[in-house]
Amino acid sequence: MNATNxxxxxxxSAVPPGHVAAVVTSLEMLSRPPERPAQPFPAGVTLEPLERSIGAYRNLYRAVGTDWLWFSRLVMADETLQAILDNPEVEFLALRQDGRDAGILELDFSQPGECELAFFGVEPGLVGTGVGRALMNEAIARAWSRPIKRFWVHTCTLDHPAALDFYRRSGFVPFAFQVEVFPDPRLTGALPRDCSRHVPLLD
Structure with a gap:
């Protein structure tokens, strides 16, 4: 047993009161997958650089991730988040629908030879429209346009139920499971109490 992991x-195994547990699956692709047929974004949807400000980032992060209990970047110290936003080895892109931010693509090239798909998702209203597939095709192309040997991502049981299969169909292969336990962000005030209704609120 490793003391740090x-x-x-x-x-x-019991979960402490006021906490949430999730099974995390890490996935990777070690070579660029066969190119998929082009799937352009629909009319009115574009992919553009996201403003590297805490306000713009957290607004989009909330819009995409609130239903899935995304909270880490909301409770992160401002100076820590700004350092990530200022990192030239991290790409931040916003999916814009009719000029409004509606999806996020964050690619982290900080580790030599690899890219992490750090955050990826679209607003609830765009789920199931095909926009996510077009966004993933763009993510894969951008990641492998650099000299990397590994592209990886993790998802968990709090995410959309189709997320894991979506990543596997995109060419990612599972390589590790972990269990993450953390204070429920709906009880700490980081997220609204009435969000993520698929996750029981036990206070």
């Missing part, structure tokens, strides 16, 4: 025993 303990291994859970078989069977049930």
């Amino acid at each position: 303990p291994v859970l025993p078989p069977g049930y």
